[in-house]
Amino acid sequence: MPYTFTPYTATTAKHEKRSLLNAIEFSDNSAKSEREQALLSKALSYASNNSTQLYSMRDTTGKLKGILGFVALSASEVLIDNHKKPVVLVDLLIVNNKYRSTVYEHLDNSKISQLLLEYAGSKFYDVREHIGVSYLILYPDGGQGNKRLVDFYKSRGFSYATNKHEWMYVKL
């Protein structure tokens, strides 16, 4: 495969936090950059106590250098009426600013964000081989104000859970 994913142990997330935070470029917009750094930092903190599993993505062909993006996943549950439904939660999905919004022919003609989300989907199915899970869910950064992001998730089959336009889910 032209790309691979690396999971980080809790120890690495703890001891390599600074270098992992410096491993990608954030948005050119300073406010957005601050927000992205804070969210990645929080994900690393949670990864350091096994509350989320953090993965990085790399290009194995060497065409794109360094870490292309991160995705962090955890197990959770939602309450639908009175039914508890186990879910896989996408805690974080972030693409290195250098590689955003570009479709890469050598990476399955895909954007990095698309591959990170599909990887999350593949992990969902891995989990389902061992324990029951019903939905892949996430809370889009910036909420419905971030139309581009929300449209991206909608294009992959996600829907808002309620008319508060916060949580999004996909049934898999």
Add this chain to the structure above:
Amino acid sequence: MAFKYENGKVIQVSMPHITGEDAKKMLNAKVPKKFVESIKSKKFVTEKAA
């Protein structure tokens, strides 16, 4: 656990409780074929943990 960034801080967001019509919609949601096909058509490689 999920996070959102608000007023310069990262806040943990509570998991949702979905009721009424929203609950019906979610329980009866269809699996998006295109997304699933896209996932299953790829062989994702996960390296040894770092």
